[in-house]
Amino acid sequence: MSKLPGDVLLGPVLTEKALAMHKDGKYAFYVDAKANKVDIKRAVEELFNVKVVDVHTLKVRGKQKRRGYHIYRTPDKKKAIVTLAPGQHIELIEGM
DSSP states (O other): OOOOHHHHEEEEOOSHHHHHGGGGTEEEEEEOTTOOHHHHHHHHHHHHOOOEEEEEEEEEOOOEEEETTEEEEOOOEEEEEEEEOTTOOOHHHHTO
16 A cells, blocks of 8 residues: 655755755655655655655664653654755755
8 A cells, every 4th residue: 555645754854964965966854664765755756746766764763861860762763865866956955
C-alpha cells in the first residue's frame, strides 16, 4: 500500500550543515520511520516537481535528557538526504 506524500515527508531539516548541502543539490528531510527510499523519492518528486537522482536514509537516535531526577529519551527520528538532478532546486526550502 503506497503512502501519501504528505504522510512520508514530515518536514525539512534546517541545520547549518543541511542548508550548506543545498549548493550541491542535496536536501535533507525528516521522514516517516517506516518509509523506504522508493516512497521518499516518489513523495519528493510529487510534492516539489523535481527529478530525484539518489536517496540516502539514516536513523537519528533520540537524546537522553533529564529534568530533576527524572531521566527520559527524546523520540528517535529518520532522516533522508535527497540528491536532485543537476540544475534543479526546491524553492520553498531555499528561501528559509
